[in-house]
Structure formats: C-alpha cells, structure tokens
Amino acid sequence: MKRLERVPELRLRDFIEGDTQLRNAFIEDLYQGLKYFGFIILKDHPIPLELLNKAYEQSEALFKLREYQKLQYTCKEGGGQRGYTPFGREHAKDAEVMDLKEFWHVGQELREDHEFNKFYPKNIWPGELPEFKETFLKMYRELEQAGKIILHALTFSLGVPENYFSNMVQDGNSILRLLHYPPIPDSADPRCIRAAAHEDINLITILVSASANGLELLDRDGKWLPIETDPNNLIVDAGDMLSRITNEVIPATTHRVVNPDDKNTHRYSMPFFMHPHPEAILSCIESCKGEGAKYKDITSHDFLMERLREIGLM
Numbered sequence: 001m002k003r004l005e006r007v008p009e010l011r012l013r014d015f016i017e018g019d020t021q022l023r024n025a026f027i028e029d030l031y032q033g034l035k036y037f038g039f040i041i042l043k044d045h046p047i048p049l050e051l052l053n054k055a056y057e058q059s060e061a062l063f064k065l066r067e068y069q070k071l072q073y074t075c076k077e078g079g080g081q082r083g084y085t086p087f088g089r090e091h092a093k094d095a096e097v098m099d100l101k102e103f104w105h106v107g108q109e110l111r112e113d114h115e116f117n118k119f120y121p122k123n124i125w126p127g128e129l130p131e132f133k134e135t136f137l138k139m140y141r142e143l144e145q146a147g148k149i150i151l152h153a154l155t156f157s158l159g160v161p162e163n164y165f166s167n168m169v170q171d172g173n174s175i176l177r178l179l180h181y182p183p184i185p186d187s188a189d190p191r192c193i194r195a196a197a198h199e200d201i202n203l204i205t206i207l208v209s210a211s212a213n214g215l216e217l218l219d220r221d222g223k224w225l226p227i228e229t230d231p232n233n234l235i236v237d238a239g240d241m242l243s244r245i246t247n248e249v250i251p252a253t254t255h256r257v258v259n260p261d262d263k264n265t266h267r268y269s270m271p272f273f274m275h276p277h278p279e280a281i282l283s284c285i286e287s288c289k290g291e292g293a294k295y296k297d298i299t300s301h302d303f304l305m306e307r308l309r310e311i312g313l314m
Contacts, residue, residue, distance in 0.1 A: 007217075007227060008033040011044040012146070012234075015153050030150070031157035034238050038253025039217055039227065042150075042234040047142045052208060052232055055139045058132050059268055062104060063180040065128060073124045075105070081175065082107055083124030087182065093198060093310045097191045100184055100259070106136045106176040116171055119278040119301060140176045143206050143272035147174070150204060150236060151274070158246065159287035169203070173275040173304065181214075181267035184259060194267065195257035200239035201307045202273040207235040214267060218254040227255075241276065241303065244295050247288040276300040 008029050014022040015030075033040035063070075067086075075083040087102040108120055125133045151165035158164075181194040194214060207215075215235070216224040227235060243252035260267070276282070278301035284293035 004033065004036045007037050007039045007041055007225075009041040009043055009229065009233075012042045012046070012149065013044045016046070016149060027153050027156050030153050034154075034236075034250045037217060037219065038251045039235065039237045039255075041227075041229045042146075042236055043230070045146060045234055047146060047208075047234075049232055051135070051138055051142060054131075054135050055208075055270060056268060058129060058135045059104075059178045059180070059270065061129055062126060062132065062178065063102065063182075063268075065126070069126075069128060070102075073104075073126055075121060075124060081105055081173075082121045093307070097189050097196070099196055100188060100192050100194045101179055101181050101257075103180065104178040106140055106178070108140075108171060108174060109137065110171060114171065116173075116278060120173065136176060136178075139270075140174075140272070143176060143208075144169075144172075144174055144274070146234065147204060147206055147272065147274040150206075158285055160285055165203075168276040168280045169274060170277060172277045172280075173300070174202070175273045175275065177271050177273065179267075179269045179271065181257065181269075183265065184263040193256065193259050197254050197256045198311075199243075199252035199254055200237060200273060201241065201304060202239040202275045203242045204274045205237050205239055206272040206274065207237070208232070208270040208272075214257045214260060215269075216256055216258060218256075224256075239273070240307070241282055241300065244282050244303075245285055245288075247284050247290060247294055249288045275304065278304075 010026055010029050010033070015026040018026065030040060070084045071086065073084040074086070075081060082105050085103050085105070089098065107123055109123060110117055110120065148166055148169060151169065152162060155162050155164050197218065213226065213228055215227045217227055219225045229235065237255065238250045238252055240252045242250055278299065280300045281297050282300055282303060283297045284295065
C-alpha cells in the first residue's frame, strides 16, 4: 500500500463535473485515502455556505436553551435516535466513563405510509426555534446527497454495480447529529474527554468542519494525528458497516475529540452518519473476500441495535 503522510484533501466537484481524468483521479485518491487512513477531506463541495452558517447559528441557539427546555425534547424510544440526549449520557464502546458532550438527532422523514416508519422514531422539533426544522431538513438532504455521491465514487474501486450503495441507502436510517461540547466542568472525572476513542457505526460519516480543533485519528503507526482543515470543508470517515462489508479492506479508523487547553471553551460540530435502510444486508463484497469473509451477514438494523446497546443508548 502506498504510504500517505497526511489525510488527502480532494475536490468533490472533480467527480461531479470533471472530465474522465479528474474523475478517475478522484476515485483512486478516495479509495487510497480511505484504505490508508479511513479518512479523507472534501473541499469544493456543493453544499451552500449560507446553509452551513445558518445550521451552526441554529445549533448554537438550540444548546443555549435552558436545560429544562432541552430535556422536554428527549426521545423516549429508539435509543436516542431523535431529539435531545443530555450531557454525559453517551460513552464510547467499552469505555468506563462518559463523553463530555450533549447532542440532538435529526433523522429520515418519510411519507406516513412508508414501510420503514416501523423502524424510525418521528423527528422532534424545538418549538422555541421556528427556523430549526426547515434548516435541518435542508441540511439533512444536502449531506445525504453528498454521501450518495461519495459512495457512488467508491463502487468503481470495489467492483460493485454503480447502484450498489444507492440501493442500500435509499430511505436509509441516516442521522444528522448536532453536537455541543460545553466548557468542561470542574466536577468531571479526569479520565473523561470530549469524545473518547471510538469507531463510527455506519457506512460513512460526513462531518462539517467543526467550530474548534480537537479531532484526532489513530494512524497506522499507532500515533494520534490531528485532523485540521479550513472551515466549511467536509471530513469523511469510514464506519464499521463499510469496514464490515469490505472485509476490513477499508478500516473503520479509531478517532477521538480531545479536551482543549482552555477548558472554558465551547465546541460545535455536525456529523452526518450515513446508514443503509434497516432491511439492507451487510454482506462481504466479493472483491474483498480474499481468503474468506471475516463476518457473518446481518441486517443493518440488527447491527445498529447491537452497537447502540454497547455505547449506552439502549
């Protein structure tokens, strides 16, 4: 495998609008970056800057609500898959202490008679913020479309039909998470950090570049590498589901968010967790089997429920 010194920065428009040479270069660089780091950075993407700014404004306004106001929007079903999850509730798999964060989930919105509604809790919208729903439904659709483009670009390297991922994620259980890392309280366990080392559950995560630094990945040499990029770029990482179906050819890279030097600072970020639909089968891709599949087939819903229990949300 070619050794890479830093997480590649790619232009998404090279794949969307480029000629054959640019598209092929993007396809190759995407695959190599995900294989080597499990991460890539995307610039020159089609998500409007005005929408990104509006989303961060609305997210900050949300988390400035009083605690009793936020708590009324706590999801009562589905492992926190919608609405508000309070500070200190979630922990990394196998971690002994909780993460120093609070968050809000926005999920898929489907017509009333859709068969997948039996899997999806209804979205919860804060009444105090009249522009919140429209802003984040737009943000959800924009990130979902970007995710479909990225996954389409992967099909060529993996030797699967071009509609392989688009069929898998159609009406998928993807989640837009609004994250707030507040100032670190004096009472916090000294072992706690903003987000302990973990891998994501889903196919890919698209992270709108956060309001402050702190994100790090664990590289192949066992060293923590800071992920820093310009505001409004997208950071993309591979999750456990993609690692599973590629037989770990593409790894789900361990990453974390470390505490800042100034514990009184806030940090906001906005990851979009791209999931298949609940009945999709996570099965090893033929070109990745090598000496045999490392994991048995499982539905994406069953896999998700297993992981939600492991991180304390079920």
